[in-house]
Amino acid sequence: MEEIKDALKGKTGEDRAKEIKRLLKEIPWNVGDYKRIKDKLRKELKEIEIVEHTKKASRRSGQIRKETPQFLVIGETNTGKSTLINNLTNANIPVGDYPFTTTEPQLGSLMYEQIKFQLIELPAVYEDCWENDRSTLAMVYSTDCLMILSRTINEYKTVIEELEKQNVELISERMEDGFVQTSPRKIPTLLIYDKDIEQLPSTKLKMVPSERTDLIKKAMFEILKPVRIFTMNAFNEIEEQPVIFYKDQVTVEDVVQKVKRKQVVIFKDAVVLEGGPTGRRKRVGITYELSDNDVIHLTFHK
Ligand SMILES: Nc1nc2c(ncn2[C@@H]2O[C@H](COP(=O)(O)OP(=O)(O)O)[C@@H](O)[C@H]2O)c(=O)[nH]1
Ligand SMILES: [Mg+2]
Structure with a gap:
């Protein structure tokens, strides 16, 4: 059981489905506890397949925007x-x-x-x-x-x-x-x-x-529980629309990744105004953990 949990750990979507199929083949017995485990895996596989199928369908139709909660x-x-x-x-x-x-x-x-x-x-x-x-x-x-x-x-x-x-x-x-x-x-x-x-x-x-x-x-x-981080533009103005995260621990690095997408940049440092424009000013590094409503000014090496 522990091995199965390890094999599936961190895997989602199609990867998880693939792993479950492999496990189902690998467990040869169809009796007792094994049967119970296999039934559970089969049930989960069915659920994943349903979800993945719809994801593809909705991507095609473009009707449902996944980036919006x-x-x-x-x-x-x-x-x-x-x-x-x-x-x-x-x-x-x-x-x-x-x-x-x-x-x-x-x-x-x-x-x-x-x-x-x-x-x-x-x-x-x-x-x-x-x-x-x-x-x-x-x-x-x-x-x-x-x-x-x-x-x-x-x-x-x-x-x-x-x-x-x-x-x-x-x-x-x-x-x-x-x-x-x-x-x-x-x-x-x-x-x-x-x-x-x-x-x-x-x-x-x-x-x-x-x-x-x-x-x-x-x-x-x-x-x-969104974490909204307001970035500053080159003119030191706070952008109206924040960068939004739906997880508890958000770091400066997460913001850099979202703002710069796939551009290659070398992070220099960041200044954070804690909790909003009038908040305490701090110079921080890439691993600094941010909170909802923080304002951040990122600088990069040229
Ligand atoms: N008394 C009352 N009637 C409601 C309320 N909300 C909707 N209705 C009525 O209930 C009926 C069905 O409403 P609808 O929104 O179409 O329900 P749906 O089938 O769940 O989408 C309509 O006649 C509405 O006017 C409410 O909060 N109170
Ligand atoms: Mg209705």
Whole structure:
């Protein structure tokens, strides 16, 4: 078991799938513990294949921008998914009591605290809805966050049960090193409830009533925990749009890499204004760890 864990450590996506296939061939026995392990590996392989397939499909269509953090809005029919996305974003999704539900994912985006969020409405959830709809399931597996809507405890339970069936574990905020996909898949989740709902079962997840769009935006931000670093241009002006990271430990080197992309540069030093333009001024090296809202002036050797 330890060897399997070692073999898969740090591997994601297609690399991980390849390694799992190799392991499955290498474990010859199909009994007892071995069978259990192999079944688990097969299940994970299936999940990875679903995700990789969709990634390719969405890259082709170019419709879904992966560099923007994505929230998937999910819930049973008529839980107010379209209404919520319309209220939060520039979208204009049809709303109503009509019997046919959304069958295609609907999109909207919003800016909050310099972060662009994308919201996507998934087709309504019902019992076993994803058993024959692998492309929707793949979106669940590969999203950055989930936003679960419910007006009643039963609606809430249906969604939770369907997610559990698909091996998804809900967590309260993004993991330390980003949106890393693990098995079971841990997905940061926000619960949105109707103000008339009976008490929701207690969970560690953040919960916000649906009419408080201000608190919803704030919770989305807190779940992502973005680290925004403001760079200075050659005229010593602070750029309006920060460089954004979704991991806890961000260094000067990370910023250099993002700003300079593939250009070869030789870093000289950096001056940091701690926590904003009026913050304490420090000269720092390439390994210095930055915090949200820091301003940085990078200098390079000519
Ligand atoms: N009472 C109440 N009705 C809502 C709320 N949000 C949406 N609705 C109504 O519920 C119906 C379904 O809304 P819709 O956004 O299309 O739900 P969806 O199927 O989850 O996308 C519409 O008639 C909305 O006007 C809400 O917060 N409270
Ligand atoms: Mg809808």
